[in-house]
Amino acid sequence: MEEKINREKYKTLGYNVLTLFLFLAIWTLAYWLIKSPFFPSPLMVFNAFLELLIHGDIEDVKLGMHIQQSLWRIFGGFAAACILGIPLGLLMGLYGRVYDSTKVLIEPIRFIPPVAWIPLVIVLLVGYFRFVFIIWLGAFFPIFIGTLLSVRGVNPLHIEVPKSFGASRFYIIRNIVLPSVLPEVLTSMRVGLGIAWECIMAAEMIGGERVGIGIMILKYAQLIRMDAIIVGIIVIGIIGFGLNEIFIFVEKRIFRWKEVVSI
Amino acid sequence: MSGRKVKIEVRDLCKCFGDLEVLNHMNFDIYEGEFLCVVGPTGCGKTTFCNVVTRLLPLTQGAITMGGEEIDFKKHNVSFVFQEPSCIPWRTVWDDIKIGLQIKGVNKTEVRRRVNAIIELTGLTGFEHFYPSQISASMKQRVAIARAFVTEPDLLLMDEPFGQLDTRTRFSIENQLIEIWQKTKRTIIFVTHNLEEAVYLSERILVCTQKPTGIKEEVLVDLPHPRDITDPKFVEIRNRVTDLVKWWE
Ligand SMILES: Nc1ncnc2c1ncn2[C@@H]1O[C@H](COP(=O)(O)OP(=O)(O)OP(=O)(O)O)[C@@H](O)[C@H]1O
Ligand SMILES: [Mg+2]
Numbered sequence: 001m002e003e004k005i006n007r008e009k010y011k012t013l014g015y016n017v018l019t020l021f022l023f024l025a026i027w028t029l030a031y032w033l034i035k036s037p038f039f040p041s042p043l044m045v046f047n048a049f050l051e052l053l054i055h056g057d058i059e060d061v062k063l064g065m066h067i068q069q070s071l072w073r074i075f076g077g078f079a080a081a082c083i084l085g086i087p088l089g090l091l092m093g094l095y096g097r098v099y100d101s102t103k104v105l106i107e108p109i110r111f112i113p114p115v116a117w118i119p120l121v122i123v124l125l126v127g128y129f130r131f132v133f134i135i136w137l138g139a140f141f142p143i144f145i146g147t148l149l150s151v152r153g154v155n156p157l158h159i160e161v162p163k164s165f166g167a168s169r170f171y172i173i174r175n176i177v178l179p180s181v182l183p184e185v186l187t188s189m190r191v192g193l194g195i196a197w198e199c200i201m202a203a204e205m206i207g208g209e210r211v212g213i214g215i216m217i218l219k220y221a222q223l224i225r226m227d228a229i230i231v232g233i234i235v236i237g238i239i240g241f242g243l244n245e246i247f248i249f250v251e252k253r254i255f256r257w258k259e260v261v262s263i
Numbered sequence: 264m265s266g267r268k269v270k271i272e273v274r275d276l277c278k279c280f281g282d283l284e285v286l287n288h289m290n291f292d293i294y295e296g297e298f299l300c301v302v303g304p305t306g307c308g309k310t311t312f313c314n315v316v317t318r319l320l321p322l323t324q325g326a327i328t329m330g331g332e333e334i335d336f337k338k339h340n341v342s343f344v345f346q347e348p349s350c351i352p353w354r355t356v357w358d359d360i361k362i363g364l365q366i367k368g369v370n371k372t373e374v375r376r377r378v379n380a381i382i383e384l385t386g387l388t389g390f391e392h393f394y395p396s397q398i399s400a401s402m403k404q405r406v407a408i409a410r411a412f413v414t415e416p417d418l419l420l421m422d423e424p425f426g427q428l429d430t431r432t433r434f435s436i437e438n439q440l441i442e443i444w445q446k447t448k449r450t451i452i453f454v455t456h457n458l459e460e461a462v463y464l465s466e467r468i469l470v471c472t473q474k475p476t477g478i479k480e481e482v483l484v485d486l487p488h489p490r491d492i493t494d495p496k497f498v499e500i501r502n503r504v505t506d507l508v509k510w511w512e
Contacts, residue, residue, distance in 0.1 A: 157349045160319055164343040165363040165414065166336035175362075179353045257353045257394040 040227040045234070048227035057219060057228070061211050067235065069211040070200055073128065077135025078196045084136075085143035085192070086185060093151025093181075094173065110145065114138035114199050118206055131203050131212075138199035139192035146188020150181040183255050190247045197240050267294040270329060270450050271316070271418070277324035278308070278315050285311050287475035288325075296448035300461040302508060303471030309454045310346055312476075313420045316452070317341055329418070339418065340367075342411035346422040346454075350395035350403045356382070357391040359406055363414040377413050384439055385409045386432070400427045408436065412443065419451045425460070437464060441488050458508065462501045463490055470507045480507055 024042050031041040040048075052063040092099035099106070114137040121130055158176050167175075204214025217232035271293040278286040285308040293299055301309055314320040316327055318334050329339060342363065351359050357378060364374045382388055385405040395403055404427040411419060425433045441464065444451055455461050461468050468482040482504055490497055 157345060157347055158351050160343070160345070161349055161351065161410075162362060162366055164317060164319065164336055164341060165366040166338075167366045171366060176351070255353075257396060 038224070038226050040230065044227045045230045048225070049231045049234075052216075052228060052231055057216055058223070059210060059219070061216070063216075063231075063235070065211055066213045066216045067239065069209075070204065070213045071239070073131040073203075073212070074135060074193075074196050074200055076128065076132040077199070078139050078193055080132060080136045081139035081143050081192055081196070082189060085140045086147050089144045089147025089185075090151060090177075090181070093148045094177070096152075099148065110141045114195070115202050118203065121203075122206060122208070127209075130208075131200060134203040135196045135199045139196040142195060143185075143188050143192040146191065147181065147185050150184035150188070151177060153184070154180045183251065183258065186247065186251050186254075190244060193243055193247070194240065197236070197243070201236065267297070269293070270295040270297070271334075272328050273316075273325070274327075275325035276315065276322060276327060278311055278320070279323045284475035286315065287477050289477060291469065291478060291481070293450060293452065296450055297467065298444055298451045298465045299453065300465035300468045301452065301454045301471065302456070302458060302461050302468060302504070303476065304473055304508075305456070307471050307474055308476045309471065310422055313343070313422050313452065313454060317343060317420060319343075334418075340414060340416045341418045342414055342416035342420070344407050344411045344419075344421040344424040346424075346426075348395075348400070348403050348427075349407050352395050355392050355394055356387055356398070356402075356406050359395070360410045360413055363410060367414060377415075381409045381413045384412075385436070401429060401432060404428060405432070405436070415447065415449070417449060419449055420454075421451065422454045423456060424453075425455075425457075438489070440464065445488065458504050459492065459501055462497060462504060463492060468504060470504065482507070 027042050031039055049063070054062075056062040056065075092102075114134055117134060117137055121133055125133055154177055158180060159172055162172050162176060200212070201214040204212040205218050209215055213232055213235060217229050220228040220232070269292045273289055273291050273293070276286055276289040277284070289312075301312065303309055311320065315322045316334065317336070318327075327334065332338070334341065351362070354362070360381060361374050361378050364377065369377075382391060385408060387402065387405055387409065390398055390402065395406070398406075404424065408421075408424055411421070425436065428436065437460065440451075443449075453461075453464060462484055465484055468484060470479045470482065471477070472479045482500065484500055486494070486496060486500070492498075
């Protein structure tokens with residue numbers, strides 16, 4: 001049984017390596033066919049990657065620094081979104097009246113795309129907090145709304161069981177509501193993180209700072225250096241993928257009682 | 264039945280969902296230590312009745328009292344076996360069964376003793392650390408039954424609890440239920456579709472009418488336990504109840 005699962009794992013891994021290989025092959029082929037200075041080969045992109053990693057960009061900022069800065073901004077905004085979004089979502093889910101009475105404010109704000117705030121934010125905020133605020137805006141609503149809806153979706157029977165034994169409200173919230181909403185809260189955090197990742201790129205590409213992946217891409221876009229731009233894009237993809245995998249790993253670990261973990 | 268102490272008084276009980284009248288001016292008593300079965304056509308309001316008795320749902324009119332007071336889960340020791348599967352997905356069999364004891368603040372050694380005993384009784388030994396998603400439907404039902412029994416309730420409500428069980432487990436749990444009841448003399452309200460089961464188990468059967476639901480008749484089953492389903496007296500009572508019900512006509 002164990003062996004079979006392992007074999008499946010290696011097989012999946014093999015297919016993924018094959019997919020990657022095929023992709024690189026097609027890319028190289030396209031490079032040979034197109035022969036344009038605006039279409040770099042995988043090798044050229046890899047060289048640009050090494051260059052950025054070891055020597056840094058035109059302003060001598062190394063790729064590692066760019067990644068670190070972007071992640072640090074994401075972390076700030078995302079943490080703020082979780083710290084505010086989850087408790088508020090729980091509160092409003094448990095006390096429907098609060099949500100119903102504040103809907104007039106919450107719902108319209110929810111539908112303003114975070115990017116629409118950027119001009120305002122540029123005027124009002126500088127430096128780190130500019131980014132944190134935009135990321136917070138992007139990640140907050142999926143987390144808040146996801147938590148709120150998950151509280152409303154708790155199976156009433158699971159609440160009636162402890163209630164019929166005389167459980168207090170506190171007991172029910174702690175032992176039924178929280179464990180029941182946790183998977184969905186984590187999923188909404190995952191969604192929020194994805195949006196945060198989009199927001200940071202939009203915010204960084206506005207310019208104004210020297211370090212950050214979005215800023216790096218912008219610098220090279222002005223020089224029309226396709227290879228370095230593609231490095232930036234790939235790095236964004238890989239980090240997003242990595243963060244998502246971390247979440248899935250944690251979900252699998254915590255929710256062993258669930259049969260399947262969503263993708 | 265006269266001369267027995269009344270445990271629960273139901274007076275002029277009405278329950279409506281909006282315009283839909285479900286329970287219609289019901290009046291009856293439930294006695295201390297009685298095993299009462301409720302049978303009736305599907306959708307007549309049996310589940311609603313259980314929920315109203317225990318105040319999980321508010322009633323529209325009338326009164327239900329237990330020892331002169333309104334039923335209060337914090338004060339009275341009540342257990343409920345719900346009709347729908349009610350296992351809590353993130354709790355193992357063991358943790359799910361002990362939830363009532365945990366809420367009532369029973370000490371740990373006592374919890375362990377009682378949960379062990381009930382797990383053995385319901386044939387769940389070896390599955391203590393399984394999650395509901397890993398056990399069969401009949402086992403989930405047995406977890407729900409064990410969870411209700413383990414608190415040794417004064418009032419036990421069972422809403423078609425044996426529907427999911429295979430015949431053999433069903434017989435064995437029915438017999439265990441009778442045994443526990445005879446030993447502990449708890450009051451049991453048992454809802455079922457199965458007339459034979461009702462006659463096999465109970466002391467008294469309330470036969471309900473179609474909606475708006477009232478009590479068509481009470482049938483006393485004064486046969487000693489263990490009962491024999493081929494006993495002519497048993498058959499006679501079963502036929503009587505069948506005649507009363509005939510909701511397929
Ligand atoms: N929360 C509710 N809101 C509105 N109507 C309801 C509600 N709960 C039950 N009803 C209605 O009340 C009636 C009785 O329902 P109930 O579940 O008590 O039936 P039942 O006798 O338990 O049926 P069954 O034997 O199929 O379990 C049904 O007509 C149902 O549609
Ligand atoms: Mg029912």
